Amino acid sequence: MLNHEINRRFKSRITGGGALLLPGAANALAARVIEDLGFEAVYLSGAGLTNTYLGMPDLAFISLPEIAQHTAAIRDATELPIVVDADNGFGNGLNVRHTVRTLERAGASAIQLEDQKTPKRCGHFSGKEVVPLAEARSRIRAAVDSRQDENTLIVARTDAAATDGLSEALDRAAAFVEDGADITFVEAPQTVDDLRAIPARLADTPQLVNLVVGGKTPILSVDDFTDMGFALVLYANVALQSALFGMQTALTQLKDQGRMDESGPLAGFMERQRVVRKDLFDDLDNRYAY
Known part of the structure; x- marks a missing residue:
């Protein structure tokens, strides 16, 4: 499916009512699992990408080329809409223009920009600082002006709370x-009460709520957020946190027992191949054989 059509359908879904549950992926494999389980969209988490790709905390270590590379990999692995965390756009309005155009070409369906100063921090860390409002607004105007597809959505995040x-x-x-x-x-x-105040004040525009397991925002049900008026319920790093727990569990058992077979706490070999669509590539290999 062409990205324009993916974007068009996503835009229609967001404005059509009812909160959409949006899980985060730090890589293409996580995006494959998310699509396989029937979710409607995927979020490329800057924090998750920093943690998994660099093994570092979310303190502005990821660059635009790295985000674009992973956006393109996810786009190639799935037809789900991709909401891409572009941090603070990597500079001024001109940098934001380049960021939006780069990520749109890579396959982003929505691009998220925030109003933090550089270096930015995870939204649930302490010590954040925001730029003056005029500078923050210039980023959003540049992003809106720079997109090539009118169905590519601009997500404007503020950390000013x-x-x-x-x-x-x-x-x-x-x-x-x-x-x-x-x-x-x-x-x-x-x-x-803070959660309720957000869609009440901004009722004419879709709202995203970010739920971090162990973070600062109260965790409620998707139905609760639908009733409040939110359009997107983001769990940016549930897949990452569960994968970390799974690795720790399986590797602890391997270390303690000195062996691991398919009775262990892991997906089997065939399940791994199914998720990455090995049968598709086998069919393609046969088609192009000579």
Whole structure:
């Protein structure tokens, strides 16, 4: 399926009502699992990519070429819409223009930009700082102007709730809507009342809520978030955290017992091949044989 059509369908789904559960993937294999399980879209997490690709914390170590490389790999592995975390756009409006055009070519269906200063931090870390509102708005305007497909969505995130309070964050989100953002994302609200206030204030624009297991935002059900008026319920790193737990579990058993077979806590060999579509590549190999 062409990316334009993927984007068009995703845009229609986001504006069609009912919260969409959005799991994060740090690589193409995780995206394959997410699609295989029947989710409707996938999120390329900057934090997850930093953790898995570099083995480092989410403190602005990932670059645009690395994000674009992984976006392209996920696009090749799945036909799901991809929401891509582009951090703060890697600079000023001109840098944001380059970021959006690069990620759109790589296969992004939606591109998320935030208002943090460089170096940025994970949204659930302490010590964040945001740029002045005028600078933040210039990033969103540049992103909106730079996309080539009108169905590519711009997600405008603000971290101002942590630095200046929820009211300032809501004001920023409203300003981003004026600048053309398709979705707004108020990061790290800390109470249920704060959560309710977000779609109540920004009712005319789809809202994303980010749920970090062990993080600052209360975890509620998808139905609860639908009732509040959210359009996207993001679990950016559940796949990563469960994979880390799974590796620790399996490798501890291997170390303790000195052996591992298919009775162990792992997917079998054939299941691994099924998820990565080996049968598809076998068919292609036969088709192009000479």
